[in-house]
Amino acid sequence: MLRNQSLLAGIGNAYSDEILHAARISPYQAAERTDAQALLAAIQDTL
Numbered sequence: 001m002l003r004n005q006s007l008l009a010g011i012g013n014a015y016s017d018e019i020l021h022a023a024r025i026s027p028y029q030a031a032e033r034t035d036a037q038a039l040l041a042a043i044q045d046t047l
Contacts, residue, residue, distance in 0.1 A: 019046045
């Protein structure tokens with residue numbers, strides 16, 4: 001989901017890995033089951 005440029009433009013491979021690690025989210029987890037608050041906080045902290 002993070003690497004899909006039509007959803008979130010500008011987040012590349014390096015940032016997406018860092019964001020997922022910070023949010024403690026598996027890259028294999030379905031986007032529908034992702035904690036949106038944790039993901040948003042990790043995006044803001046990382047970028």
